[in-house]
Amino acid sequence: MLRGYARVASATDDASDQVERLAAAGVPADRIRVDTSLGTRGARPELEAVLGDLRRGDVLVVARLDRLASSVLHLVQVGQRLRAVGAELRSLEEEVDTTADPGVLPTLDLLAGLQRSLVSASTRAGLDAARARGRRGGRPPRLTAEAAAEAQRLYDEGRSVTEIAEKLDVPRTTVYGHLRRPT
Template identity: 55%
Template sequence: MLFGYARVSSADQNPAHQVDALARAGVGAENIHLDHAGGAKASRPQLDAVLTRLRSGDTLVITRLDRLGRSVLHLITLGAQLRERGIELKVLEQGIDTSTAEGRAMFGMLSVLAELQRELIVANTRDGLAAARARGRKGGRPPKLSDDQIALAQRLYDAGGNTVAQIAAMLNVPRTTVYGHLDTKNTTAQAPAERPTAETPVNTVAEVRLPRTCPTCGYEPSTRAEAAHQRGDLAVAWLHTNVDDQGSVVIQSHCRHCEPEPPAFDVACEVCGDGPILTGIFAEVACRGDLPVAVAQWLVGSGWTVTPSLLCPDNR
């Protein structure tokens, strides 16, 4: 089946040229998705929608490559995801059709340019950092938490009465920020007066009591306070890429002993702030401003609303 995508940079621009071209290519009006969005970081809900609708054997039709990708790297990432899912890409004005050997070769040339662009950016960044260090300047983003906030988060975590998600809510930051500052390897927590209730795992079908033992690495806590921490950690769903099927998601729980290395990306409901954490390739893509297709499909299948707002099943 043919699906079309068109984009104009502002509401004042006329998308008729693109829509007409897609219709002439055989795309039905009900399958044409149109975004009014400009800039690399602008939200593109209709692009997310069409990517969710596409299935193996379908073809995505666009008029020009610059209508689809925010950048060359984003375009290559999308192209790779489409190929992995068995979806073809047809670009009308530039004569690219990935169902043919010639079209795949032309699209492959873009990946070479994208890699060159990435290497140039890395080289320029290293040169800039070296020059800044020579002038006595420190790089990097300013921390989201002050030293006092980090100390408070550590005390709350060590006390055993709050989960990481609760601490993050108190400090108004994502859970991944708190995880990045906590010393979870050398916690000397004391048992709280009352045993806290474990959080419910995201998108579970029925309420279950979380186990003490980590299902991923098998670690079993030795104290009540450590068990309270572990139950809170195991309540968080971590979404990994399936190594056997890049277009699908593997859901795992992790304790402090097997927590994935950075990068991590917190998918948070806009109402309650709860949601899964992405890791690996998923996190890398999300950190660039794009929700991975496989993650979007998993969220929709779990009852989430992805566009225009990210809402969990309880708040949609």
């Protein structure tokens, strides 16, 4: 069974072009769902409904892939849901049809892996560049170098960590993080 999905960015936008294209592709009017969703984080209740209605052998038809998903990763997630129920995908604009080419959805998985790798590599490169400029990640130390030296001196004299923490007005865990204890 053919099921259609269309999306527009705002209530003032018109989905009639997408709906007409879906109808021309053979999707019955009562099987077309339309969402109004702005941006990548907008709720898409009609998409959730159509994905929930899909059964083995159904085909989800969209006018364009960007109307279905907000990113490659989102498209892969939708593709995984389609495969989980045994449904297919057809995009009219891009001429994607998993009923004719079953290799499309696994290809999307590869693209998602590539996207994750690119994001990870970019993040690592940014962190490396920041370190090269002398920047350190994480939270700044709670104790100054002088206060840490004082904590170490008091600890070496036999004071308890609780006493040191009270004297420096910090939690005990902070003191523990700055002590070099004998092994």
